[in-house]
C-alpha cells in the first residue's frame with residue numbers, strides 16, 4: 001500500500017506553538033506504517049498560510065492523487081489541508097472520489113461537534129461551493145501569470161521549473177530543441193527529425209522513447225523557444241511571459257515561414273484528391289483510413305488505407321496493408337448520399353434512426369435525478385444541523401438554504417424539460433419539412449458540384465464511414481467492393497449543417 005503524508009506549518013504556528021514540520025512528518029509516517037503502508041511519499045509546505053490552495057506541496061499531493069498512485073493520506077487534522085472549511089470540504093471530496101482513504105491523527109468524525117459539523121456539511125456545501133472555488137483557484141493562477149510569475153502547471157520540453165527557482169533551461173533538452181530547429185531550417189522534415197530522435201533513443205518529456213512528428217512540429221511552433229511563453233493561448237486574453245530563449249528570434253521566424261509554406265503545399269495537394277478523408281475508420285484495426293496514392297500494374301491508383309508508418313505510429317494499421325480503391329468507395333458513398341436526397345422521405349426516416357435514442361435521454365434524466373436527490377439530502381442535513389443546534393440559523397446559513405432551494409427548483413425544471421425532449425420530440429415537424437425542402441434544392445444541381453462542394457455536402461450528411469473486411473479477388477466493378485462491408489453513419493443534426501452549405 002502506498003501512502004502520502006502531508007504536513008504544513010505556517011510562520012505563525014511555528015512562532016507561537018513551536019510546531020515543526022519534522023514532528024508532523026514523523027508522527028504521520030508512524031501512523032501510515034501502522035496502517036500497513038509499504039511506501040511513503042512526503043509532501044510539505046512550510047511557512048505558507050492555509051488560506052490559499054496555491055501551495056507547491058499541496059499541488060504535488062493533488063497531482064499524485066490524480067495519477068492514482070496513492071491509497072492513503074495521513075495528516076494531523078483537516079486544518080493542514082486548508083484553514084477554510086469550504087476548501088477542506090472540496091479537497092476531501094476530491095481525495096475520496098479518487099478512492100483514497102483519509103486518516104487524521106488528531107481528529108475523528110464522530111467524537112467532536114466540529115467533526116460532526118464537518119461531516120454533515122460535506123453533503124450540503126460541497127455541491128454549490130465547488131464551482132466558486134474552482135473559479136477562485138483559476139483566478140489565482142491567472143493573476144500570477146500576469147505578474148510575470150509562472151503558474152504551477154508549467155511543463156515544457158527544454159526547461160525545468162520549480163517554484164523557488166522559476167523557469168530554467170534544461171541543458172540536455174535544450175540541446176535537442178536547438179538540433180530540431182537547426183535541422184528543420186536546413187530542410188529536414190519533422191517526420192525525418194522524429195524518426196532520427198526515436199532511433200537515437202532520446203527520451204521525450206514524458207519519458208517515452210517515441211517521438212511523433214506532431215511533437216516535433218509543436219516544438220517548432222512554440223514561441224517559448226524564442227523567449228516568449230504564451231499562457232492560456234486558446235483564451236481570449238493570452239498572456240506572454242518572458243522565459244530564457246533557446247533559439248534566436250531569426251531561427252524561430254525562419255522555421256515559421258517554412259511551416260507556413262508546407263501548409264500551403266499540403267492544402268493544394270490534398271484538395272482535389274480524397275472525397276472522404278477524415279471520415280473513414282477501419283473497424284478491423286480501429287484506426288482512421290487516409291488517402292494513399294499508389295501504383296498498380298504501372299497505373300497510378302487512388303486508395304484509402306489504414307496502414308501507417310511504423311516508425312511514427314503506435315498502431316500502424318492492418319497488416320498486410322488494407323487498400324480500398326478510392327473511386328469505388330467514393331462512388332458507393334456518393335450514390336448513397338444522392339439516393340437519400342432523391343427520396344426525402346427515406347432521408348427523414350434515415351435521419352430519425354440516427355437521432356439520440358431514448359436511452360441517451362434516459363441517462364440524462366437519471367443524472368439530473370441523482371443531482372436532485374443529492375441536493376435534497378444536503379438540505380435535509382443542513383436543516384437537521386439547525387434543528388439540533390449545532391449550526392446557528394444566521395444570515396449565511398439562510399443564504400445557503402435559499403441557494404439549495406433554488407438549485408432544487410432548477411433541477412426539477414430541467415427534468416421536466418428533458419422528459420419532453422426525449423426521443424423523437426427533439427426532431428420537430430418543422431425540422432423534417434426543412435430537411436425535405438433542402439434535399440430537393442440540393443438534388444437539382446448535384447451533378448454540377450465542384451469537388452469542394454461535394455466534399456462539404458458529404459461532410460454535412462455523413463459523420464463516419466466504417467470499413468471492415470478486405471477485397472476478395474482482384475477484379476471488381478467500380479461501384480462494388482466484394483468482401484468489404486461499408487457502413488455509412490448519417491449526421492442527426494444534418495438539417496442544421498445542410499443549411500450552412502454554400503451550395504447555390
Ligand SMILES: [Zn+2]
Nearest residue numbers: 282285306318
Ligand atoms: Zn485496418
